[in-house]
Amino acid sequence: xxxxxxxxxxxxxxxxxxxxxxxxxxxxxxxxxxxxxxxxxxxxxxxxxxxxxxxxxxxxxxxxxxxxxxxxxxxxxxxxxxxxxxxxxxxxxxxxxxxxxxxxxxxxxxxxxxxxxxxxxxxxxxxxxxxxxxxxxxxxxxxxxxxxxxxxxxxxxxxxxxxxxxxxxxxxxxxxxxxxxxxxxxxxxxxxxxxxxxxxxxxxxxxxxxxxxxxxxxxxxxxxxxxxxxxxxxxxxxxxxxxxxxxxxxxxxxxxxxxxxxxxxxxxxxxxxxxx
Numbered sequence: 001x002x003x004x005x006x007x008x009x010x011x012x013x014x015x016x017x018x019x020x021x022x023x024x025x026x027x028x029x030x031x032x033x034x035x036x037x038x039x040x041x042x043x044x045x046x047x048x049x050x051x052x053x054x055x056x057x058x059x060x061x062x063x064x065x066x067x068x069x070x071x072x073x074x075x076x077x078x079x080x081x082x083x084x085x086x087x088x089x090x091x092x093x094x095x096x097x098x099x100x101x102x103x104x105x106x107x108x109x110x111x112x113x114x115x116x117x118x119x120x121x122x123x124x125x126x127x128x129x130x131x132x133x134x135x136x137x138x139x140x141x142x143x144x145x146x147x148x149x150x151x152x153x154x155x156x157x158x159x160x161x162x163x164x165x166x167x168x169x170x171x172x173x174x175x176x177x178x179x180x181x182x183x184x185x186x187x188x189x190x191x192x193x194x195x196x197x198x199x200x201x202x203x204x205x206x207x208x209x210x211x212x213x214x215x216x217x218x219x220x221x222x223x224x225x226x227x228x229x230x231x232x233x234x235x236x237x238x239x240x241x242x243x244x245x246x247x248x249x250x251x252x253x254x255x256x257x258x259x260x261x262x263x264x265x266x267x268x269x270x271x272x273x274x275x276x
Contacts, residue, residue: 030126030127030128030158031127031158031160032160032166032169032170034127034157034158035139035141035157035158035159035160035170036170036173038141038143038157039052039109039141039170039173039177040173040176040177040180042110042141042143042177043176043177043178043180043181044180044181044222044230044231045222045230045231046143046231047220047222047231047233048143048144048233049110049111049112049143049144049154050110050111050112050141050142050143050144050154051104051107051109051110051111051112051114051117051141051142051143051154052107052108052109052110052139052140052141052170052174052177053102053104053105053106053107053108053110053117053139053140053141053142054104054105054106054108054137054138054139054162054167055102055103055104055105055106055117055137055138055140055162056102056103056105056135056136056137056138056162057100057101057102057132057133057134057135057136057138058101058102058103058116058134058135099119099120100119100120100130100132100156101116101117101118101119101120102116102117102120102138102140102142102156103115103116103117104116104117105137108139108170108171108174109174109177109178112142112154117140117142117153117154117156118153118154119152119153119154120142120153120154120155120156125158127158128158129158130158130159132159137161137162138159138160138161138162139159139160139161139162139166139167139170140156140157140159140160141156141157141159142154142155142156142157143155182265183222183264183265183266183267184257184259184264184265184266184267185266185267185268186257186266186267186268187268188268188269188270188271190268191221191223191254191266191268191269191270192270194227194254194255194256194257195252195253195254195255196227196253196254196255197251197252197253198252199248199249199251199252200248201241201244201245201247201248201272201274202244202247202248203241203244203274204240204241204243204244212274212276213238213240213241213274214274214275214276215237215238215241215274216237216271216272216273216274217234217236217237217238217241217242217244217245217271217272217274218234218235218236218237218269218270218271218272219232219233219234219235219245219246219249219269219270219271219272220232220233220234220235220267220268220269221249221252221266221267221268221269221270222265222266222267223254223257223265223266223267223268224265225256225263225264225265226256226263227253227254227255227256227257228253228254229249229250229251229252229253230265232246232249232250233246234246235269237272238274241272241274244274245272245274248272249270249272252270254266
């Protein structure tokens with residue numbers, strides 16, 4: 001792996017850690033409740049790969065490594081989790097990372113077909129940390145953030161014990177999650193016909209000042225039944241313009257889309273132009 005690739009992986013790991021710390025500060029729910037929240041959030045807003053599974057701990061390296069210096073900065077490019085842009089003044093204390101692997105015994109829900117979840121990263125939270133024994137059986141949820149390397153490790157939240165009681169409860173979540181995930185796909189033209197409020201993007205500042213970047217950024221968006229933006233992800237275009245496009249589109253509003261007379265959740269794309 002090249003030095004640039006290693007730096008990119010390190011940066012994305014750090015950004016994921018900052019994101020997870022932000023989420024941990026926003027919620028004090030732990031254990032079964034926290035796992036339920038993660039599954040439902042994934043169904044509602046997650047655009048990246050994720051998996052909810054029964055498995056066991058395969059590797060528990062004893063060492064801990066510090067988040068790389070500079071990894072806690074916000075909104076440096078399209079890999080930066082969008083939630084950080086809404087909290088520019090938040091103070092994050094960088095913390096050690098625990099490296100874990102899981103073997104997958106049964107996939108309960110999700111689109112990741114892997115027999116091994118490799119190098120899952122777990123950050124200390126208000127709910128504590130997970131210190132498992134090798135081969136300990138767990139129920140866990142793992143996901144990938146925007147900007148994560150294609151074959152890189154997944155981030156896994158604190159798992160729970162794979163007991164009959166816990167398994168019986170989490171299986172009841174699956175139909176609800178599948179229903180929550182359902183969205184109607186519409187074209188960009190139809191989406192723009194429903195657009196009622198638009199914010200133009202702000203060109204990113206560059207140092208030293210040089211000619212501003214130009215181009216088009218395609219942003220995938222989830223729209224709620226009320227017409228508000230639920231989730232965004234830049235999927236093509238100049239990487240340096242991705243976050244600016246996301247910041248603008250996140251504020252757009254749409255007239256509710258109707259399916260058989262009822263408001264519907266929408267999955268679509270929009271193109272953000274950065275003219276000369």
